[in-house]
Amino acid sequence: MSSALHRKLQLYAPLSGADHGQLSNAMRQTRHVNARTDIAVEGDDPRTMYIILHGWAGRCRHLRDGRRQITSLLLPGDCCDPHVFLFHRRDHTITALTPVVIASIPGPAFKDLVAQSPVLESAFFYETMIAGSIQREVAVSLGRRSGLERLAHLLCELHTRQTAVALAEGQNCLMPLNQGDLADALGQTPVHINRMLQELRRLGLISLRQRHLTIHDADGLAELAHFDSTYLHALDTAQKGEN
Amino acid sequence: MSSALHRKLQLYAPLSGADHGQLSNAMRQTRHVNARTDIAVEGDDPRTMYIILHGWAGRCRHLRDGRRQITSLLLPGDCCDPHVFLFHRRDHTITALTPVVIASIPGPAFKDLVAQSPVLESAFFYETMIAGSIQREVAVSLGRRSGLERLAHLLCELHTRQTAVALAEGQNCLMPLNQGDLADALGQTPVHINRMLQELRRLGLISLRQRHLTIHDADGLAELAHFDSTYLHALDTAQKGEN
DNA sequence: CGGTGTTTTGAATTCCTTCAAATTATGTGG
DNA sequence: CCACATAATTTGAAGGAATTCAAAACACCG
Numbered sequence: 001m002s003s004a005l006h007r008k009l010q011l012y013a014p015l016s017g018a019d020h021g022q023l024s025n026a027m028r029q030t031r032h033v034n035a036r037t038d039i040a041v042e043g044d045d046p047r048t049m050y051i052i053l054h055g056w057a058g059r060c061r062h063l064r065d066g067r068r069q070i071t072s073l074l075l076p077g078d079c080c081d082p083h084v085f086l087f088h089r090r091d092h093t094i095t096a097l098t099p100v101v102i103a104s105i106p107g108p109a110f111k112d113l114v115a116q117s118p119v120l121e122s123a124f125f126y127e128t129m130i131a132g133s134i135q136r137e138v139a140v141s142l143g144r145r146s147g148l149e150r151l152a153h154l155l156c157e158l159h160t161r162q163t164a165v166a167l168a169e170g171q172n173c174l175m176p177l178n179q180g181d182l183a184d185a186l187g188q189t190p191v192h193i194n195r196m197l198q199e200l201r202r203l204g205l206i207s208l209r210q211r212h213l214t215i216h217d218a219d220g221l222a223e224l225a226h227f228d229s230t231y232l233h234a235l236d237t238a239q240k241g242e243n
Numbered sequence: 244m245s246s247a248l249h250r251k252l253q254l255y256a257p258l259s260g261a262d263h264g265q266l267s268n269a270m271r272q273t274r275h276v277n278a279r280t281d282i283a284v285e286g287d288d289p290r291t292m293y294i295i296l297h298g299w300a301g302r303c304r305h306l307r308d309g310r311r312q313i314t315s316l317l318l319p320g321d322c323c324d325p326h327v328f329l330f331h332r333r334d335h336t337i338t339a340l341t342p343v344v345i346a347s348i349p350g351p352a353f354k355d356l357v358a359q360s361p362v363l364e365s366a367f368f369y370e371t372m373i374a375g376s377i378q379r380e381v382a383v384s385l386g387r388r389s390g391l392e393r394l395a396h397l398l399c400e401l402h403t404r405q406t407a408v409a410l411a412e413g414q415n416c417l418m419p420l421n422q423g424d425l426a427d428a429l430g431q432t433p434v435h436i437n438r439m440l441q442e443l444r445r446l447g448l449i450s451l452r453q454r455h456l457t458i459h460d461a462d463g464l465a466e467l468a469h470f471d472s473t474y475l476h477a478l479d480t481a482q483k484g485e486n
Numbered sequence: 487c488g489g490t491g492t493t494t495t496g497a498a499t500t501c502c503t504t505c506a507a508a509t510t511a512t513g514t515g516g
Numbered sequence: 517c518c519a520c521a522t523a524a525t526t527t528g529a530a531g532g533a534a535t536t537c538a539a540a541a542c543a544c545c546g
Binding site: 042059061063064065067068069071072083084086087088089091092122125126128129131132133135136137138139140142143144145184186187226230231233 | 304314327329334368372375376382
């Protein structure tokens with residue numbers, strides 16, 4: 001039974017058949033979550049780690065006056081903090097942005113899992129490092145890219161990440177977020193997201209209909225976005241050399 | 244011999260005398276770096292981990308057209324990626340923002356260090372997790388806080404982080420960044436940083452002279468900034484309950 | 487004491503937001 | 517399968533936050 005996480009960890013380290021089996025076993029407990037529903041809430045005791053099997057979720061921080069920032073987007077195969085157990089208190093909320101299916105791994109079970117296999121342990125470690133790298137690139141986008149560049153950059157990233165876990169078909173992939181969620185991820189207003197989307201379409205770079213994205217001009221989009229996939233390391237499966 | 248890192252790791256886990264000794268031993272190789280000089284450059288083979296002993300550095304990403312984003316500020320006691328060894332290529336540059344003294348720990352030496360002591364290993368892990376948490380809060384600031392709020396928030400954070408490693412004296416601490424570097428950390432222009440600093444002073448919240456910061460009204464500053472120190476976990480030494 | 491870098495000021499412009507309304511999709515029960 | 521309610525997208529116009537450009541004032545260092 002191969003999930004997006006299996007495929008992704010395989011990109012990081014050569015998992016054995018036993019590793020895959022142990023991983024499947026640990027992930028056997030699953031749960032369906034409706035769209036716009038919290039999976040884990042700020043302040044919770046973070047005893048459990050979640051893995052996205054289907055659908056998209058977001059790591060969210062809320063300010064008291066209602067402003068929301070989605071600090072990261074979680075796609076199938078992504079882990080919600082493989083190592084949160086170290087903290088005694090969640091510092092952010094995980095919310096389902098579409099209908100989602102998650103696997104839950106209790107802290108002790110995860111510890112057992114990685115204790116049994118150094119390869120699996122380092123693969124999960126690599127996953128944590130990549131998440132950090134993506135998080136830094138978010139800061140670059142929010143801090144130094146214009147609205148148009150930001151949106152272009154996010155689309156490049158989402159396509160690359162989905163390609164890595166075999167969820168893209170050529171230049172097509174899912175982009176199920178509505179413009180409000182995109183706005184919260186990119187630090188802008190829905191109205192402006194709307195205008196930037198129209199601009200990307202007008203430039204002939206993308207199509208986005210019915211939650212499906214097609215990239216018509218990958219090079220043009222990447223150039224506009226200043227997208228350099230180095231920060232995605234092993235997730236950039238079209239990489240030139242080493243990850 | 245106690246460094247800021249010793250003090251910080253002690254906040255995360257109860258290090259033994261032997262742990263402190265091993266750590267000091269691993270950190271014995273030090274290097275002075277001039278201000279505005281790169282410590283480690285994007286594209287490098289990341290074989291070595293660095294620890295800031297004195298001075299401030301920044302993790303920087305550069306866009307081709309010269310824009311720069313400082314994704315994180317590295318203060319004394321901070322580690323430049325305790326686990327970069329997993330990647331084959333640095334995806335960002337570490338630059339000294341002031342004159343800096345760093346300790347260098349080669350990858351293998353670091354692996355030996357944490358292999359010998361589970362407590363030390365989990366303390367370094369905790370450090371990585373905190374860095375991630377801070378990185379997420381950067382996204383919140385850049386995405387959803389106004390210029391004034393961002394600056395206020397950063398000052399709250401820097402004061403808290405310095406307090407954690409005994410580098411603050413009451414409401415006073417260092418803030419050696421110039422307005423250009425602040426701008427690159429906060430995703431704004433130096434001119435605007437200047438105006439926001441004046442505004443914080445005018446509101447009677449802070450003084451900032453000769454690279455020394457004094458917070459006159461910590462509650463007022465925190466409220467303006469929407470600063471909630473939860474995300475700093477054990478670094479918030481004035482924390483109410485558990486980290 | 488003069489040169490260099492940093493901070494400050496002003497004015498014009500740009501990007502993005504805000505607010506409000508119209509239009510188009512989406513989903514549900516009859 | 518259509519009618520209706522609800523949510524999402526799109527449009528327009530006005531306002532605001534931050535940038536840009538340029539110059540002046542100030543600090544710092546040898």
